[in-house]
Amino acid sequence: MTTLLKELFDATVDGDRETVLTTVAQALETGEEPGVILNEGLIAAMAEVGARFERAEFYVPEMLIAARAMQAGLAVLQPHLVAAKVKKVGTVIAGTVKGDLHDIGKNLVSMMLEGAGFEIIDLGTDVPPEKFVEAVRESSPDLLAMSALLTTTMPGMKLTVEALRAAGVRNGVKIMVGGAPLTQRYADEIGADGYAADASKAVRLAKSLVA
Amino acid sequence: MSESETASQNRKFEIEFEPVGRRAVTGAGSTLLSAAQEVGVQLVAVCGGIGICGSCRVRCMEGSLAPTEPEEEVEFTAEELSDGWRLACRARALSDVKLDIPSTSLATAQRLQLEGATTSDSSEPSxxxxxxxxxxxxxxxxxxxxxxxxxxxxxxxxxxxxxxxxxxxxxxxxxxxxxxxxxxxxxxxxxxxxxxxxxPTDVPMLGLAFDIGTTKIAGYLVDLDTLQTVSRAGVVNPQIAFGEDVVSRIACANRERRLETQLRSRLAEALNELARQLTTGSGNAATRVVDAVVVGNTAMHHFFAGLSVRQLGEAPYVPVTCSSLSEPARDLGLDLSPGTTVYLPPNIAGYVGSDHVSALLAGDILSREGRVVVLDIGTNTEISLKIADRLISCSCASGPAFEGAHIQDGMRALPGAIEHVRLSGGALHVQTVDSDRPVGICGSGILDVVASMLEAGIIDRRGRFYATHPRVRSRDGELEFLLVPAEAAGHGRDIVVTSKDVVEIQLAKGAVRAGIEILCSTAGIKSSEIDTLVVAGAFGTYLDAKSAMTVGMFPRLSEDRIEQIGNAAGTGAIRMLCSASERRKAQLIAERAEYVELTTHPDFADVFTDRLFFELVRNQGVDSDARTRDVSGANARAAATDQRPSTEMQ
CATH class of the missing domain: 3.10.20.880 (Ubiquitin-like (UB roll))
Structure with a gap:
């Protein structure tokens, strides 16, 4: 790994957004392949963040800050990745269900997935079942990730799974769910394909679902 | 000891404690702390009065005290000493003296505050x-x-x-x-x-004020002839059986009509029970209660008033109504006098209820000059900023960490709960509720612990422990800090602070601070420009404002700009019971309030993320004027010290 990529890696793990931005720009200037910057700089760094999280060396605050730095770098890199036709690991539609406006958890998972090489189509918050169905029809994603922070809005997940089934698009997509009030049991009950308790586990789950 | 000294020891002096307003008569030989203890002025004395923790700071306004002792010279700067700052546990009077007690040195601001709260300027009961x-x-x-x-x-x-x-x-x-x-x-x-x-001709008119919290319900009995609070009592909110937090109770009500009815009736039963306790305790009957005021968060308000709570659980979390209500007590299920009407003050939004309006009223928000922030920290923290004619309010989900939940050795503020921690000379001193042997840590204690660990360099800017510290150890792969060893604890087990505990505090303080910052930016000011920060609520009463600033939950302000006003929602409810003009003020507050929804605010996630880490400021204590502080310099120092942990971690 070049010194510059090592610097990008460290800055991403540390959540140092400014350094991430400058090193990504420098790496591009020096003619580094966008795919290499992504894989060896950002994706490798987020894998390290996930590993530290699982070793209880990192917690949600560090993960949020690292993910935010990664995303800033990715935004600069994005047009170059498109131009270089770098292949994605998979496409994920993400959204917080109807009636729920909370997005910090959903955004963290989205960022971690992005950091693992997924392409994210973020539908935002307060997303009704029909909107999920429409998005699945339009983009045929590999994964659909739903989030809910409130006990009162969890039922929106069940409604969405049912709507996907009714529209005949359920089988073409894997469904994963998460959020503070959720459990594996609830995920099983509503017929989701997986549940993850935190953002790091969500990445592992997503990878296993598209494998 | 010379004869003249003996003579002066026999003399009696009067010690006046302000702003508490209590006086003690004491001999020259006894300390200011023991004088305070004699008259029930509860100064914080974390070390038990042996001069090492520096928690009983007082300022001598008038009169003369014996010369400073070595411990005081360690605790204060020369400037502070010449300003009259002393340690109450060391200083002795040489004449009548008048002392000013900063709120941070006072353990029981709440109770004292409540005593004086009922006498409002122009009381005219309804x-x-x-x-x-x-x-x-x-x-x-x-x-x-x-x-x-x-x-x-x-x-x-x-x-x-x-x-x-x-x-x-x-x-x-x-x-x-x-x-x-x-x-x-x-x-x-x-x-x-x-x-x-x-x-009957000789029976007083009685009024009841209730503050329905998610966890606790407080009731106050007021003699409406004399406008004195006769008694107060609290019960656990029986709805807890249906769910710990507001949202799970709403979800419960949504599930079944029967459960919704139960949630409502349990609330009315609890209020009736409190009414019975309060009135029979003073030789009366609840049927003599002729007026009542009920405040609560919007969900509690809706449950109690018989309004639908469903919409509070779904975006955009709009209440059925924010208007004030006056309903016959009988229709609300309360057994008071047959014609009693219950007044429910207005709400501001789905998660900013009449309890916050009541707290704003008790904090005299409308009549205050300058930029004033009032906040009530709980599972949900409500914050309002008043600036000129604007009043901006928001609510943020700060979680139950400050109520002792989600903290490994956390507990509510019951006997034996560590409520204050002071770091001094590298050693930690803990103070527990009722001075019992420690069994756990309550909200104000966990805040102090995190602040002390930051100051002592036990945790870094990110909130991670330095593994090399002698009291930091690893359990099941996670680092934890030994606060009280088993032999000193009341239950014979170690009391620890885990990495996860620190994270809980980071998330909670980050949310509160982000709320403050967003309100300030909405009003176009910096948080360092806040003139007065009014802290309401039970946790807000006992928290150490300095610790709250050290961890970054509050912006750095000089201590005299922070006021802890106790259970302000209850105080406001009593005021509205005693005076119709206070009800009109509450109306005005709710009308003026602009609500800012944080969950959809474009800057919230970013500001919240920014505030998760700690700011390390090496000079302990608070700058007298935060506005002139060199912020860039402080950040640079913080960044420099931050290099250390990452190398040690690896």
Whole structure:
């Protein structure tokens, strides 16, 4: 790994957004392949963040800050990745269900997935079942990730799974769910394909679902 | 000891404690702390008064004290000493003295605050009593009972409107029982009065104020003749059986009609029980209660008022109504006097309820000058900023960490809970509720611990432990800090602070601070420009403002700009009970409030993320004027010290 990529890696793990931005720009200037910057700089760094999280060396605050730095770098890199036709690991539609406006958890998972090489189509918050169905029809994603922070809005997940089934698009997509009030049991009950308790586990789950 | 010294030891001096307003008479030999203890002024004395923790700081305003002792010279700068700062556990009086106690040195601001809170400037209760004596019916006076009472009131220029049949029957029964003499209680404005009930001639008018919290319900009994709070009591909110937090209770009500009805009736039962406790405790009966005010968060308000809570659980979390309500007590399931009306002050939004309006009222928000922030920290933290004619409010989900939940050795503020921690000379000193042997840590304690660990360099800017610290150890791969070893603990087990505990505090303080920052930026000011930060609520009473600033939950302000006003929601409710003009003020507060929704605010996630880490400021204590502080310099130092942990971690 070049010194510059090592610097990008460290800055991403540390959540140092400014350094991430400058090193990504420098790496591009020096003619580094966008795919290499992504894989060896950002994706490798987020894998390290996930590993530290699982070793209880990192917690949600560090993960949020690292993910935010990664995303800033990715935004600069994005047009170059498109131009270089770098292949994605998979496409994920993400959204917080109807009636729920909370997005910090959903955004963290989205960022971690992005950091693992997924392409994210973020539908935002307060997303009704029909909107999920429409998005699945339009983009045929590999994964659909739903989030809910409130006990009162969890039922929106069940409604969405049912709507996907009714529209005949359920089988073409894997469904994963998460959020503070959720459990594996609830995920099983509503017929989701997986549940993850935190953002790091969500990445592992997503990878296993598209494998 | 010389003769003159002995003589001065025999002399008695008067010590005046401000702003508490208590006086103690003491001999020259005893310390200011023991004088305070004698009269029940509860100074914080974390180390037990042995001069090492520096928590009992007081300032001498008038009079003279014995020369400073070595411990005081360590604790204070020369400037502070010349300003009159002393340690109450060391200093002794040489004359009558007047002391100023900063709120941070006071353990019981709440209770003291409450005592003085009922006397508002222009109190005019919503109910009035008229002594009425009517002629009994006779062969030559065949007027019915009720018209007799009306005629007597007419002589007082009161023309009551039609009353409900319950009130008519009750009043007439009582008048006959009391030989046609009694105090007729009337509510409402001139020309539109309504009869509430009639009381025996020597019985006071009683009023009840309730503050329905998600966890606890507080009740206050007020004598509406003298406007004194007669008694207070609290019960656990019985809805807890249906869910710990507001949202899970709403979800429960959504599931089944039967559960919704139960959630409502349990609340009314709890209020009735409190009303019974409070009135019988003072030799009265709940049926003599002629007026009531109920405040609560919007969900509690809706449950109690019989409004639908479903929409509070779904975006955009809009209440059924924010208007103030006046409902007959009987319709709300309360067994008070037959004609009693319950006043429910207005709400501001789905997650900023009438309890916050009440706290703003108690904090005199409308009449304050400058940029004033009022906040009530709980599972949900409500924050308002007043600047000129604007009042901006928001609510942020700060989680239950400060209530001791989600903290490994966390507990509520019960006996044995560590409520204060001070770091001094590298050693930690803990103070527990009721000075029992420690068994856990409550909200103010966990805040102090995290602040102390930051100051002592036990945790870094990111909130991670330095693994090399002698009291930091690893358990199941996670680092934890040994706060109290098993042999010193009340239950014989180690009391620890885990990495996860610190994270909980980071998330909670980050949310509160982000709320403050967003309000300030909405108003176009910096948080360092806040003139007064008013902290309300139970946790807010006991928290150490300095610790709150150290962890970054509050912006750095000089201590005299921070006011801890105790259970302000309850105080505000009492004020509204005592005065109709306070109800109008509450109305004005709610009308003026602009609500900012944080979950959809474009900057919230970013500001929140920014505030998760700690700011390390090496110079302990608070700058006298945060506005002139060199922020860039402080950040640079923080960044420099931050290099250390990452190398040690790896």
């Amino acid at each position: 109910v009035t009593a008229y002594q009425v004596e009517v002629e009994p019916p006779g062969l030559y006076d065949l007027r019915p009972d009720w018209e007799r009472v009306e005629a007597a009131l007419f002589q007082e220029q009161v023309m009551p409107r039609a009353s409900s049949v319950h009130v008519v029957q009750h009043v007439c029964d009582r008048m006959r029982e009391m030989s046609w003499k009694g105090r007729v209680i009337v509510r409402g404005e001139r020309g539109a009065e309504e009869i509430v009930t009639v009381l």
